[in-house]
Amino acid sequence: MTASHQSPADAPRTFDVRVLRQDGPGGASYWERHRVPYEHDMNVISVLQRIAAQSRSVEGDEVAPVAWECCCLEEVCGSCTMLVNGKVRQACTALVDRLLVDEPEGIELRPMGKFPVVRDLVVERQRMFRALEKVRAWIDVDGYYDAGPGPRQSPEDQEVAYPLSQCMSCGCCLEACPQYTKVELTRDPGESDADFQARQDQTYDSAFVGAHAISQAVLFNSHPTGTYNAGKRLDALTQEGGIQICGNAQNCVAVCPKEIPLTTSIAKAGRQTTWHQLKKWFDQ
Amino acid sequence: MAKQRVMVVGGGLAGLAATMKLAELGVAVDLMSLVPVKRSHSVCAQGGINAVNDQTRQLGDNEWKHLDDTVYGGDFLQHQPLVHEMTLWGPKVIDLMDRLGVRFNRTSEGFIDRRRFGGTLYKRTAFAGATTGQQLLYALDEQVRRWEVDGLVTKYEYWDFLGPILDEQGVCRGCVAQDLMSMEIRSFAADAVIVATGGCGLIYGRSTMSTVCTGSAASRCFQAGAKYANAEFIQVHPTAIPGADKLRLMSESARGEGGRVWVPRKPQDPRDPNQIPEADRYYFLEQRYPTYGNLVPRDIATREIFNVCVHEGLSVETDRQCVYLDLTHIDRRELDRKLGGILEIYEKFQGVDPRDVPMKIFPAVHYSMGGLWVDYERKADGRLVAGSPKNQVTNIPGLYAIGECDYQYHGANRLGANSLLSCIFSGLFVAPGVKSWLGTVPGGAAAEQPAKLFSDAHAAQKSRQDAIFKRPTSHDNPYDLHFNLGNVMTKAATVVRYNNNLREALQVVSDLAERANRASVVDRGDWTNQNVVFAKAFEDMLPVAKSILLGALQRDECRGAHFKPDFAPPGIDATEPAEKRRQAEAWCDKFEANNRQWLKTTVATCSPDGDPVLTYEAVDTTLVPPRPRLYGLVGAEAIEEVWKERARKKNQTPPPDSVVASM
Ligand SMILES: Cc1cc2nc3c(=O)[nH]c(=O)nc-3n(C[C@H](O)[C@H](O)[C@H](O)COP(=O)(O)OP(=O)(O)OC[C@H]3O[C@@H](n4cnc5c(N)ncnc54)[C@H](O)[C@@H]3O)c2cc1C
Numbered sequence: 001m002t003a004s005h006q007s008p009a010d011a012p013r014t015f016d017v018r019v020l021r022q023d024g025p026g027g028a029s030y031w032e033r034h035r036v037p038y039e040h041d042m043n044v045i046s047v048l049q050r051i052a053a054q055s056r057s058v059e060g061d062e063v064a065p066v067a068w069e070c071c072c073l074e075e076v077c078g079s080c081t082m083l084v085n086g087k088v089r090q091a092c093t094a095l096v097d098r099l100l101v102d103e104p105e106g107i108e109l110r111p112m113g114k115f116p117v118v119r120d121l122v123v124e125r126q127r128m129f130r131a132l133e134k135v136r137a138w139i140d141v142d143g144y145y146d147a148g149p150g151p152r153q154s155p156e157d158q159e160v161a162y163p164l165s166q167c168m169s170c171g172c173c174l175e176a177c178p179q180y181t182k183v184e185l186t187r188d189p190g191e192s193d194a195d196f197q198a199r200q201d202q203t204y205d206s207a208f209v210g211a212h213a214i215s216q217a218v219l220f221n222s223h224p225t226g227t228y229n230a231g232k233r234l235d236a237l238t239q240e241g242g243i244q245i246c247g248n249a250q251n252c253v254a255v256c257p258k259e260i261p262l263t264t265s266i267a268k269a270g271r272q273t274t275w276h277q278l279k280k281w282f283d284q
Numbered sequence: 285m286a287k288q289r290v291m292v293v294g295g296g297l298a299g300l301a302a303t304m305k306l307a308e309l310g311v312a313v314d315l316m317s318l319v320p321v322k323r324s325h326s327v328c329a330q331g332g333i334n335a336v337n338d339q340t341r342q343l344g345d346n347e348w349k350h351l352d353d354t355v356y357g358g359d360f361l362q363h364q365p366l367v368h369e370m371t372l373w374g375p376k377v378i379d380l381m382d383r384l385g386v387r388f389n390r391t392s393e394g395f396i397d398r399r400r401f402g403g404t405l406y407k408r409t410a411f412a413g414a415t416t417g418q419q420l421l422y423a424l425d426e427q428v429r430r431w432e433v434d435g436l437v438t439k440y441e442y443w444d445f446l447g448p449i450l451d452e453q454g455v456c457r458g459c460v461a462q463d464l465m466s467m468e469i470r471s472f473a474a475d476a477v478i479v480a481t482g483g484c485g486l487i488y489g490r491s492t493m494s495t496v497c498t499g500s501a502a503s504r505c506f507q508a509g510a511k512y513a514n515a516e517f518i519q520v521h522p523t524a525i526p527g528a529d530k531l532r533l534m535s536e537s538a539r540g541e542g543g544r545v546w547v548p549r550k551p552q553d554p555r556d557p558n559q560i561p562e563a564d565r566y567y568f569l570e571q572r573y574p575t576y577g578n579l580v581p582r583d584i585a586t587r588e589i590f591n592v593c594v595h596e597g598l599s600v601e602t603d604r605q606c607v608y609l610d611l612t613h614i615d616r617r618e619l620d621r622k623l624g625g626i627l628e629i630y631e632k633f634q635g636v637d638p639r640d641v642p643m644k645i646f647p648a649v650h651y652s653m654g655g656l657w658v659d660y661e662r663k664a665d666g667r668l669v670a671g672s673p674k675n676q677v678t679n680i681p682g683l684y685a686i687g688e689c690d691y692q693y694h695g696a697n698r699l700g701a702n703s704l705l706s707c708i709f710s711g712l713f714v715a716p717g718v719k720s721w722l723g724t725v726p727g728g729a730a731a732e733q734p735a736k737l738f739s740d741a742h743a744a745q746k747s748r749q750d751a752i753f754k755r756p757t758s759h760d761n762p763y764d765l766h767f768n769l770g771n772v773m774t775k776a777a778t779v780v781r782y783n784n785n786l787r788e789a790l791q792v793v794s795d796l797a798e799r800a801n802r803a804s805v806v807d808r809g810d811w812t813n814q815n816v817v818f819a820k821a822f823e824d825m826l827p828v829a830k831s832i833l834l835g836a837l838q839r840d841e842c843r844g845a846h847f848k849p850d851f852a853p854p855g856i857d858a859t860e861p862a863e864k865r866r867q868a869e870a871w872c873d874k875f876e877a878n879n880r881q882w883l884k885t886t887v888a889t890c891s892p893d894g895d896p897v898l899t900y901e902a903v904d905t906t907l908v909p910p911r912p913r914l915y916g917l918v919g920a921e922a923i924e925e926v927w928k929e930r931a932r933k934k935n936q937t938p939p940p941d942s943v944v945a946s947m
Pocket residue numbers: 293294295296297298299316317318319321324325326327328329330331332333416417443444445446480481482483492493494496497498499500501533650651686687688689700701702703704705707
């Protein structure tokens with residue numbers, strides 16, 4: 001790798017950022033252009049920070065700061081997913097120097113398309129967490145009192161499981177998946193918090209769970225204690241919205257920032273569910 | 285009585301541990317967080333979590349030694365019974381996290397593997413790859429999700445805690461918060477509120493912390509009457525990667541594997557670092573500390589790097605402080621094998637391969653030892669009273685604090701890998717105490733308190749926001765003011781502290797507070813208005829910033845992370861034995877006198893205008909008698925000899941071998 005483009009000499013003084021904005025759920029979206037002074041070591045997050053501080057578009061109009069999500073700035077929390085120059089990725093690892101080499105015209109930012117837009121680059125990803133409930137992505141321990149150490153595990157098993165346990169619920173895999181389609185609900189007038197939540201959960205449950213949740217089911221099914229409830233997870237994966245929807249397009253694995261072997265997980269889950277179905281059928 | 289509920293604010297390790305334990309005890313919990321709890325700052329921790337284990341035990345380790353390492357590392361500023369209890373729970377906490385499914389690294393026999401961290405001789409640290417914090421947090425997040433499905437936990441994610449609600453007797457009856465999407469401000473009735481909102485690194489602008497670590501929640505409690513303790517103790521990590529948005533940690537292992545720290549002798553030498561010949565390089569750590577070289581302890585490395593840039597003007601770059609951390613002399617394959625993971629982080633964020641080009645690094649604010657003052661109840665044997673409602677309670681009855689936002693456990697300086705332990709421990713430990721409080725809380729359930737209590741609290745927050753919207757357009761905005769605050773704080777109150785700088789900084793921060801009161805926001809809308817949320821968070825950083833500065837200004841000594849060159853005790857230089865002895869005696873006298881004055885917790889209360897007022901409180905050091913840290917000091921052996929004699933005379937008993945813990 002060369003670092004030549006990093007030298008301040010040939011760096012631009014400013015560069016332009018086009019942001020696809022939307023003021024609220026269901027509203028119309030519109031493009032807005034911002035001009036940002038170049039600094040070293042910028043990433044898309046620092047660009048958005050400068051845009052917020054300027055609060056002015058290229059045309060000189062005073063505009064509200066662009067809304068976006070971030071937290072860790074180290075690609076471990078999963079907050080900052082968006083489309084940067086058309087590619088779904090974490091904004092915190094999107095380095096300006098690299099982006100400008102690929103696309104000297106400037107940077108384009110859009111919100112994810114598979115989730116409802118809350119505002120600008122902020123989207124509603126509650127559906128991802130609901131999927132984790134659906135596949136029971138946890139260990140059913142007896143309780144939190146002292147009960148000695150957990151089961152011993154071989155280093156080989158740890159090495160297989162550890163990558164799966166790094167899933168940060170960023171949603172890149174879902175954005176890229178042709179089978180994962182957007183579900184957007186609006187609250188009915190007079191609908192209570194609880195009623196809306198229930199309707200939402202139900203709708204989410206009938207739509208595709210997604211690669212991340214399938215992989216989590218595989219992770220917990222591989223845990224010595226987790227395996228006790230493997231059947232329940234496999235049941236969830238064969239319900240409506242389950243693994244059968246996956247068309248094996250393999251887009252998910254290509255975009256996962258944590259390089260989680262999603263297609264391997266999906267294949268494993270496929271085999272496990274098939275056996276599980278057969279077994280249930282024979283046991284009848 | 286109406287059903288009681290507990291509000292947990294913050295879903296990092298501490299908040300999640302408390303939530304899941306309360307749910308197990310049958311208590312209904314509302315869990316509130318700025319970000320979905322799975323995205324909390326705790327995910328950033330890489331290194332690991334400390335606890336005594338079977339292997340270290342056989343090498344002579346025990347919980348008492350873990351206690352000793354922790355209080356020695358913290359320069360004796362922590363109440364020892366709390367640390368004692370935490371170290372006793374350590375092994376049980378690891379066992380629990382193991383049962384919850386954390387994929388810790390394993391030995392070939394399938395046991396949890398351990399590594400060694402700074403400040404101890406034992407391999408106490410359990411780890412899960414390079415993402416221990418993430419793995420621990422996920423395990424707790426998963427358990428809380430389980431309780432959510434069972435209906436005992438209700439989450440309020442994307443909510444900003446605006447402050448506690450206190451009744452006329454000063455008892456906490458709930459809190460006010462704001463939905464970050466709809467901007468609705470709402471009062472929540474709660475029979476206890478547990479604040480678990482993490483550190484306050486953003487007061488320094490950029491740090492190794494996450495963007496939500498503003499300390500605003502703790503500050504809102506402080507401004508509502510909660511005491512804030514030891515604010516001036518802020519840990520600075522020697523090696524971080526400077527970025528425009530964040531300073532990312534570069535692990536100590538880079539130096540451990542042979543990394544050399546240097547700057548060009550010619551200030552801001554424009555040459556490519558690889559073209560600068562040896563003779564023109566200044567390996568300042570190797571030169572000044574020939575014995576330890578690049579592996580001097582953290583605080584010394586931090587101070588020297590800071591010094592060479594800030595005071596000697598030898599920073600590599602003109603517009604920014606940094607030095608080279610050079611690995612390019614080491615074989616690529618060896619680097620990949622030993623440091624692969626962490627070098628990838630550098631490459632990912634800097635776009636430069638550190639195997640070819642020296643890394644640029646600089647110290648960065650990393651951890652807040654100080655925080656909300658909390659109480660505890662101890663027994664005569666130095667353990668805590670389990671289930672006491674006093675454990676982790678602030679001076680406001682019903683308001684609790686746990687995790688990085690409390691001031692306990694780490695004293696003047698935190699040991700690596702002890703924080704994850706203190707967070708989970710305090711979360712688990714607070715739960716039975718809160719449950720006891722629920723049984724005795726005076727005046728009925730929170731939900732049955734007069735409606736006016738809640739509507740007034742709501743109105744106060746509403747008018748705070750309206751006032752911000754009504755400000756005339758000013759050329760100050762909260763983002764620029766925050767940038768200024770970061771600069772002032774980083775200059776005056778990090779690695780090396782001088783009273784005149786601190787005094788000046790206090791003035792600047794007071795001016796910033798004035799300007800903050802007039803700063804306008806561009807966005808006055810009522811939908812996902814991040815602008816006004818940040819404006820409020822920024823304003824609330826200022827009382828804590830002032831407490832840090834005032835605490836540092838008044839504390840005329842050196843202790844842990846707080847270093848004032850003007851008050852650093854010199855070593856002893858005599859060579860003639862009698863004179864040497866006399867000097868060592870004098871040194872020890874001075875040390876004892878200093879402890880009598882400064883081995884004290886700094887306790888800040890917030891006056892109505894946001895200015896802190898400080899008092900000092902005795903520290904419980906009844907378990908391990910304080911002793912000097914003599915690392916690298918000239919004449920250390922002579923001083924140590926005198927010190928040991930004095931300890932023997934005072935008949936201080938040696939620590940017991942092992943203490944049995946119960947959970
Ligand atoms: C880069 C890095 C590496 C580290 N490595 C280690 C390590 O290896 N070992 C170790 O022991 N320690 C380590 N630490 C320290 C450790 O990670 C933290 O001290 C610990 O995770 C803090 O946990 P917490 O539960 O107190 O708070 P956090 O995890 O910070 O969580 C705070 C919670 O409060 C919420 N919150 C904050 N403000 C508000 C508000 N106003 N309203 C509502 N909610 C709010 C947040 O949304 C979040 O959910 C490291 C720290 C850093 C920065």
